[in-house]
Amino acid sequence: MSTRHCGDWFVPVRCSGDIATLQTGRLPDGRRVGIAFSTLAGLRAASGAQEWMRMTEDGLHDLLEPLGIERIQLDPTLVAVPVRGAVAS
Structure with missing residues (x-):
């Protein structure tokens, strides 16, 4: 059984226009x-x-689902900024 979070979350985004x-x-x-x-x-x-954007847990799941992402990491202690030109392994 999964536990659902009540209220909005703060979700990091990158904006272009x-x-x-x-x-x-x-x-x-x-x-x-x-x-x-x-x-x-x-x-x-x-x-x-x-x-960043504010959104609900359900809203975030809805946006991640088409990307094949099922898990949300809530309150990670470190989020590293990707290095430009780095190759993902």
């Missing part, structure tokens, strides 16, 4: 995960000042 793209991460085993924070302070502490 009017388009916002969800920021995702990877677990050590390589699986992709959604990233969300229960507080704005938590998001900023883990990833520095960056763009």
Whole structure:
């Protein structure tokens, strides 16, 4: 049984003009995960000042599902900024 979070989450995004793209991460085993924070302070502490959106858990799941991402990592302690030109393994 899964536990659902009540209320909005703070979700890191990258914006280009009017388009916002969800920021995702990877677990050590390589699986992709959604990233969300229960507080704005938590998001900023883990990833520095960056763009974000507020959304519900269900809304985030709805956006991640077409990408094949089933898991959301809530309140990760570190979100590394991707290095430009890096090749994903």
